Amino acid sequence: MSEIFVDLGTVDAPSGVLVLGMAGWIDEWRHLGRPLSERARTAAATGGGHLHEWLCEAVAVPAxxxxxxxxRASTSPSPFDGEPTIATLEIGLGLQWPVTVDPSAAERSLPVRLGDLPVDRCGMVVGDAAVLDAWRGMADEASDGLADVFYWGRYADDAHARFGGERIARYEGDGPRGWLDLPVAEASIRAAELTAWRDGLHGTGLMVSVDKHNDFHRVQRAGWHHPLHAGVIDVSGCRVLGIAWDQGDHSMRHRGERDAGQVYPVSLEADEAGAVVLRWVIPPYGSPGERAGE
Structure with missing residues (x-):
């Protein structure tokens, strides 16, 4: 039975090199010597390859x-809650498979294994290698001077009665309460007020967060209403796609990541029309070969 794919969005690769990488670590490449774009360009020049240094991992290919x-993505049910999760991520690279003497030969469709990737608990990013050099990670400042404030927990109703705040909807239903699109200074003040109130009356039982509008938060926010937590944002004039993994599903299936052998194969393949696609395959939970190393 063939897979059924759904479109997640489109991305741009004006440098001619595309990266699939771990969202929580994209901004760390710049601190490890050579920029991500240089490493990716070197890998793409030989047809594509896996990049790995410290906790940072990515795959880079020509596009x-x-x-x-x-x-696009196909799905399988999560063992955590039965909701759909990505089984195969497929990216059309806009290139034709290299011509063989016999275009109908079986070798034309054999996958070219590039390596494997773990599922980052912070999500994955698909985007242009040069654009991702400028990626603002979770600890970086906002690109627009704004931030979102969220609070949740045992005393969330009490906090709402005292401070207000809207319910922030998600695909799964109601999310935390809070305020969106506040100037960063105002967001910090509101969070401080909530924290002081909690510490003065309860001590614990209320979680408070301030998420600045850096690229990491913006791409997660773009996926709030998508069943696969996928969303597209503009970074330096280019479309970049992010996928935020469900935390429960990650704990059930992917926890430990590479250190626990939870890695999944990435390959280049030819589609039915002979175009090159990048495929990342995550077998269903409990299936033979669920771990790439087995």
């Missing part, structure tokens, strides 16, 4: 620089 690149 068309003059058209949108479609990202």
């Amino acid at each position: 068309a620089d003059d058209r949108p690149l479609t990202v």
Whole structure:
């Protein structure tokens, strides 16, 4: 039975090099010597490859620089809550498979294994290698001077009666309460007021967070209403796609990541029309070969 794919969005690769990487670590590449774009360009020059240093991992491949690149996914049920999770992530690279003497030969469709990737608990990012050099990670400042404030926990109703705040909807239903799109200084003040109130009356039982509008938060926010937590944002004039993994599903299936052998194969393949696609395959929970190393 063939897989059924759904479109997640499109991305751009004006540098001609596309990266699939771990969202929580994209901004760390710049602190490890060579920029991500340089490493990715070197890998793409040989047809594509796996990049790995410290906790940072990514796959880089050549891609068309003059058209949108479609990202699709097939799904399988999560063992955590039965909701759909990504089984295969497929990215059309806008290039044709290298011509063989006999275009109908079986070798034309054999996958080219590039390596494997763990599922980052902070999500994954698909985007242009050069653009991702400027990626603002979770600890970076906002790109627009704004931030979101959230609070939740045992005393959330009491806090709402005292401070207000809207319920922030998610695909799964009601999310935490809070305020969106506040100036960073105002967001910090509101969070401080909530924290002081909690510490003065309860001590514990209320979680408070301030999420600045850096690229990491913006791409997670873009996926709030998508069943696969996928969303597209603009970074330096280019479309970048992010996927925020469900935390419960990650704990059930992918916890420990590479250190626990929870890695999944990435390959280049030819689709039915002979175009090159990048495929990342995550077998269903408990299936044979669920771990790439087995």
